[in-house]
Amino acid sequence: MKRILLQLDSDSHPSSFDAVTAIDGGVDQLLPYGNVSAVNVVSLVQGAMFTRSPKDLHNTAIFLGGSNVEAGESLMKRIQEQFFGPIRVSVMMDSNGCNTTASAAVIYSQSHMKLEKAQAVVLGGTGPVGRRVARLLALQGSRVRVVSRQLERAQQVCRTIDGKTGLFEPAALNDEVPIDDLIADAEIIVAAGAAGVEFCKLENLRKFKKLQVVIDLNAVSPLGIEGIESSDKARKVDHLICYGAVGVGGLKMRLHHQMISKLFESNDQIFDTNAIFEAGLKLL
Missing domain, CATH: 3.40.50.720 (NAD(P)-binding Rossmann-like Domain)
Structure with missing residues (x-):
């Protein structure tokens, strides 16, 4: 089963930087979306949640990018509000590269x-x-x-x-x-x-x-x-x-690649500032 990453970007055009990094991180299929808001993100997340069985949801994940970090944080909260029980996917937030x-x-x-x-x-x-x-x-x-x-x-x-x-x-x-x-x-x-x-x-x-x-x-x-x-x-x-x-930047990119890969280890991971930092400590 292919590893699919939804790249959700609050900007008009999804970041090419984030797209290349996702592919280099081992994503099989990248689905980039721009102009993502607290309103339209719900249907995007539900599409990711309900198209695969719970045992296969670890093959779907979400990356939050964009230049507006506050928008990214709001979207992160909105996305998690859609999850229930085993019906969820892993999410990484790194708007503007802030966390990595x-x-x-x-x-x-x-x-x-x-x-x-x-x-x-x-x-x-x-x-x-x-x-x-x-x-x-x-x-x-x-x-x-x-x-x-x-x-x-x-x-x-x-x-x-x-x-x-x-x-x-x-x-x-x-x-x-x-x-x-x-x-x-x-x-x-x-x-x-x-x-x-x-x-x-x-x-x-x-x-x-x-x-x-x-x-x-x-x-x-x-x-x-x-x-x-x-x-x-x-x-x-x-x-x-x-x-x-x-x-x-060398360590930042290694960390970014690793976190993209780790998204697909299970379907219940939330990679925020603290989680990304803890993972990065193991890279040196």
């Missing part, structure tokens, strides 16, 4: 330093990837400073992720608060801002002796941290270990 990218960044960080009680700074921490990096770092026991241009946005994200542990600190980067004040005590910095936003220079970071790992997840020039190269993969600059987007 964040997981790869934190896994690489953990390979170089102990994250428990470490001071982390996530620049651009209110974006889809940044907030997942922040959450995963906190789950490893790091204290996480979530940095945004607007303090209100940083505060909102910290409350949304977890307002009770005390591991999250919102902060604003603006003309009144220089970057040095926000990173002086950092042991790890992850830049996850929008394309074209430069936060700081690698040359300046070399003076911070507590800093160990620097990761820039922006692949589009100008990068978030000037002096980082996209291809950097554990490049040493004095005492700093540096990663660029392409350097992180």
Whole structure:
């Protein structure tokens, strides 16, 4: 029986990146759908659920993509509402590559330093990837400073992720608060801002002796941290270990391929941020 993957995308055109990755992950038949909403997703999911017997449903799965991560999260919830008893299929949510990218960044960080009680700074921490990096770092026991241009946005994200542990600190980067004040005590910095936003220079970071790992997840020039190269993969600059987007991307792609394959192991799996991260830990 063929392994069928429904690629559900909130954008008009389903992502070619996600389609190629799905095929490379071992999918026999890819069914891509664009403009998927909370309304029309119901019939798509029911079509996947009711066309095969329960014992064969592990051969059908759903991948949620698209550039709008909030839409992806809403669709994830709506899809799960359709399941009952053994009538269900496995689902992976990775809109805008948010979960696989964040997981790869934190896994690489953990390979170089102990994250428990470490001071982390996530620049651009209110974006889809940044907030997942922040959450995963906190789950490893790091204290996480979530940095945004607007303090209100940083505060909102910290409350949304977890307002009770005390591991999250919102902060604003603006003309009144220089970057040095926000990173002086950092042991790890992850830049996850929008394309074209430069936060700081690698040359300046070399003076911070507590800093160990620097990761820039922006692949589009100008990068978030000037002096980082996209291809950097554990490049040493004095005492700093540096990663660029392409350097992180190798693990991200391996993880993406593996999760697509794992979707077909059973029909009851939900691959969200935490599940994808846990799977990625086994790849290094």
